[in-house]
Amino acid sequence: MKVVLIGSGNIATQLGKSLLKSGHQIVQIYNHNLSNAKKLAGILSSSFTDKIEFINRDAGVYIIAIKDDKIVEVASCLKLNSNLVVHTSGSVDMNILQPCSQHIGVFYPLQTISKEQELSFNKIPLCIECNTENAGQILNKLASSISEKVYTVTSEQRKILHLAAVFASNFSNHMYAIAQELLEQSGFGLEMLKPLIKETAARIDSASPIKLQTGPAQREDFEIIKKHIEMLKNNPDLKDIYEKLTRNIIRMKKM
Amino acid sequence: MKVVLIGSGNIATQLGKSLLKSGHQIVQIYNHNLSNAKKLAGILSSSFTDKIEFINRDAGVYIIAIKDDKIVEVASCLKLNSNLVVHTSGSVDMNILQPCSQHIGVFYPLQTISKEQELSFNKIPLCIECNTENAGQILNKLASSISEKVYTVTSEQRKILHLAAVFASNFSNHMYAIAQELLEQSGFGLEMLKPLIKETAARIDSASPIKLQTGPAQREDFEIIKKHIEMLKNNPDLKDIYEKLTRNIIRMKKM
Numbered sequence: 001m002k003v004v005l006i007g008s009g010n011i012a013t014q015l016g017k018s019l020l021k022s023g024h025q026i027v028q029i030y031n032h033n034l035s036n037a038k039k040l041a042g043i044l045s046s047s048f049t050d051k052i053e054f055i056n057r058d059a060g061v062y063i064i065a066i067k068d069d070k071i072v073e074v075a076s077c078l079k080l081n082s083n084l085v086v087h088t089s090g091s092v093d094m095n096i097l098q099p100c101s102q103h104i105g106v107f108y109p110l111q112t113i114s115k116e117q118e119l120s121f122n123k124i125p126l127c128i129e130c131n132t133e134n135a136g137q138i139l140n141k142l143a144s145s146i147s148e149k150v151y152t153v154t155s156e157q158r159k160i161l162h163l164a165a166v167f168a169s170n171f172s173n174h175m176y177a178i179a180q181e182l183l184e185q186s187g188f189g190l191e192m193l194k195p196l197i198k199e200t201a202a203r204i205d206s207a208s209p210i211k212l213q214t215g216p217a218q219r220e221d222f223e224i225i226k227k228h229i230e231m232l233k234n235n236p237d238l239k240d241i242y243e244k245l246t247r248n249i250i251r252m253k254k255m
Numbered sequence: 256m257k258v259v260l261i262g263s264g265n266i267a268t269q270l271g272k273s274l275l276k277s278g279h280q281i282v283q284i285y286n287h288n289l290s291n292a293k294k295l296a297g298i299l300s301s302s303f304t305d306k307i308e309f310i311n312r313d314a315g316v317y318i319i320a321i322k323d324d325k326i327v328e329v330a331s332c333l334k335l336n337s338n339l340v341v342h343t344s345g346s347v348d349m350n351i352l353q354p355c356s357q358h359i360g361v362f363y364p365l366q367t368i369s370k371e372q373e374l375s376f377n378k379i380p381l382c383i384e385c386n387t388e389n390a391g392q393i394l395n396k397l398a399s400s401i402s403e404k405v406y407t408v409t410s411e412q413r414k415i416l417h418l419a420a421v422f423a424s425n426f427s428n429h430m431y432a433i434a435q436e437l438l439e440q441s442g443f444g445l446e447m448l449k450p451l452i453k454e455t456a457a458r459i460d461s462a463s464p465i466k467l468q469t470g471p472a473q474r475e476d477f478e479i480i481k482k483h484i485e486m487l488k489n490n491p492d493l494k495d496i497y498e499k500l501t502r503n504i505i506r507m508k509k510m
Contacts, residue, residue, distance in 0.1 A: 068476060091471075091479050111451050112458070112469055125447045151447065160441040161448075163483050168434035168448045169455045170470030171500050172427040177464040177507060179423035186415040192380045192406065193416075193423045194459060196366050200424045201456035203367070204449060209432040214367055215425030216346075221323060224346050228418050237503050244499055245426050248492050252432060 001142060002059040004028045006074055007066035008040035010113045011088050015065060016044045018121045022145045028056045052077045059083060061142060062100070063107060068092050075100050084138050086130075090162030094129055094155060105130030105139050108158055112169055121146040127153045127161060172201075178238060210252060217249035256397060257314040259283045261329060262321035263295035265368045266343050270320060271299045273376045277400045283311045307332040314338060316397060317355070318362060323347050330355050339393050341385075345417030349384055349410060360385030360394050363413055367424055380404040382413055427456075433493060465507060472504035 001024045005012045008031045016026050026046040031037035034050040041048035049055060055062075057080065064071055064078075064087040071087050078085065078100045085097050086105040097104040106129040113119065126143045128150060130136045136152070143150040153161065176197060180190040203212050216224040225246055232239035256279045260267045263286045271281050281301040286292035289305040296303035304310060310317075312335065319326055319333075319342040326342050333340065333355045340352050341360040352359035361384040368374065381398045383405060385391045391407070398405040408416065431452060435445040458467050471479040480501055487494035 067474075068479065091482065110447060112454055117461075123450055125450065149447075157441045157443070159482070159486065160437055161443065163486055164434040164437040165448060165451055166470050166483065166497075167430045167437065169451050170468070170472065170504070172430040172452065173455050173458075173464050173468055174472075174500055174504050174507075175422045175427040175430065176459055177468060178503075179419040180464055181507070182415055182419040182422065186412045188412070188416065190423075190459065190463065192365060192404075193420060195378055195380065196420055196424050197427070197459060198456050199367055200428050201453050203428075204431055204445065204452060206372075208445065209428050209435055213425070213428055213432060215421050217425065217429075219322075224323065227346065227414070228421065231414065231418055237499075237506060241496075241499050241503060242421075244492075244496050245429055248433075248496060249425070249429050251492060252429075252436070 001025070001061060001138075002027045003142075004030065004056055004059040004062045005040070005044075005046075006030045006055075006062060006064040006078070008036045009065065009067075010115045011109065012063070012065040013040055013043070013115045014113050014117075014119050014121070015063065015088070015109075016040065016046075018119075018146045019142075020044055024142075024145070027059050030055055057083075061086065061138060063088065064097075072096050084130075084135050086139065090165065091159060094131065103130070103132050103135040103138075105135045106158065107139060107143065108153075108161075110161065110165060122148055125149040125151060127151050127158055129153055129155060129158060178241070182238075213249060213253070215249070217246040218253060220250060256280070256316060256393075257282045258397075259285065259311055259314040259317045260295070260299075260301075261285045261310075261317060261319040261333070263291045264320065264322075265370045266364065267318070267320040268295055268298070268370050269368050269372075269374050269376075270318065270343070270364075271295065271301075273374075273401045274397075275299055279397075279400070282314050285310055312338075316341065316393060318343065319352075327351050339385075339390050341394065345420065346414060349386065358385070358387050358390035358393075360390045361413065362394060362398065363408075363416075365416065365420060376401040377403055380406060382406050382408045382416060384408055384410060384413060433496070437493075468504060468508070470504070472501040473508060475505060 003024050003026050005016050026044040029037045029041045029048040037048035062085045068089050071092050075097050076099050080101045082102050084103045085100040086107045088107050090108050094106050108127040110125040126147045128139045130139050258279050258281050281299040284292045284296045284303045292303035317340045323344050326347050330352050331354050335356045337357050339358045340355040341362045343362050345363050349361050363382040365380040381402045383394045383398050385394050
């Protein structure tokens with residue numbers, strides 16, 4: 001399939017590489033910053049442009065992989081007829097793309113993606129959504145060519161998935177960051193906790209996280225909880241977070 | 256070394272297996288519930304008892320691996336002279352063991368441990384603490400025989416390590432539990448987020464969590480944040496947690 005990539009950031013880069021490997025042709029990269037477009041075009045052997053009006057008009061799919069708040073702007077300038085246009089955001093409405101084409105959709109990879117890593121989309125869940133049967137067929141074919149895990153979702157479902165992903169990934173990473181902040185106060189690094197962090201994530205294959213919950217809150221060990229809160233007295237933000245999460249663990253336990 | 260295990264729960268079981276494999280002899284298991292003591296004794300080829308006064312008196316080390324709030328009770332009954340007595344808790348004071356012996360210490364494995372898993376202590380950080388040079392030598396030898404990562408820590412440091420571990424492990428697991436609760440509302444299971452969760456934990460090898468932070472809070476994308484808070488309006492506990500963590504991510508970013 002001929003693909004145009006709008007954007008040249010983390011997702012555009014990794015998606016472009018994966019699509020190329022699966023036999024698709026990346027015909028063009030657009031970025032408002034020409035040197036960024038050129039850089040990715042070099043990797044993907046494609047042409048590049050920084051002008052929306054110069055975007056190639058006969059590709060099979062246009063993938064908009066840019067910051068959420070920039071999608072509406074690009075969508076209002078990109079005028080195609082019946083070519084499929086999709087974005088890759090977890091939270092932006094699909095219909096924002098209506099000015100672009102009759103056939104629109106969403107192609108949302110449920111993964112945290114950086115430019116540098118060696119990444120295979122094969123095991124990454126791809127959530128797709130579209131407005132026409134035709135769009136659905138194209139999108140399904142494209143997604144299935146790079147991943148085993150393709151899910152058709154509604155807008156509502158995608159929004160909940162995105163919110164759940166914020167807890168599961170952004171907020172769990174923030175817990176690691178807090179742990180590091182605390183460790184550094186006592187002259188240690190995060191190194192000591194890495195085996196624990198990895199085991200905690202690996203264990204979810206064996207049972208549900210609710211069943212796997214351990215720690216002072218789960219045991220309702222109020223003596224330790226009191227000591228921990230005392231230790232955090234000089235950091236009211238962390239104290240507050242500790243209290244809220246402890247209370248919520250106890251709430252869930254009783255459900 | 257001859258080892259007596261006080262307790263037969265998760266840590267006693269895994270520690271017993273590991274020590275046996277490394278050539279130590281588990282001479283006896285104590286548990287106030289005789290059938291539990293017998294069960295672990297069967298696995299470790301040791302004797303067993305449910306009476307503290309029948310505990311073997313000539314072992315090289317006595318490891319108290321029971322619930323935090325039960326340690327003081329056992330310690331007040333266990334009268335030895337100069338044999339080394341240690342507990343395995345992250346948060347209980349070492350000096351609680353003073354009634355037991357001249358030589359006391361702590362042997363705290365920084366890992367979440369369940370009975371069933373196949374576990375090797377080899378890569379698990381072991382934090383040790385003791386009150387005499389003699390105790391230190393024995394404890395270091397014992398710890399080094401099962402793990403490459405032995406750290407001598409102070410009581411203060413151990414308490415901070417334990418608090419950091421609550422954030423890094425108990426609270427990150429709770430984030431997974433919240434994600435699952437949200438997903439189930441929309442007919443999905445945690446399965447879809449497992450690749451993301453594992454990647455989030457694996458990435459900490461590449462950079463510090465503060466640098467790896469992504470998501471709406473990190474981007475200060477207040478439009479998405481507002482939508483998420485709106486989605487959580489029927490669950491004030493989660494809404495509150497979302498707001499607190501978002502605010503703290505922004506705080507840390509500015510540090």
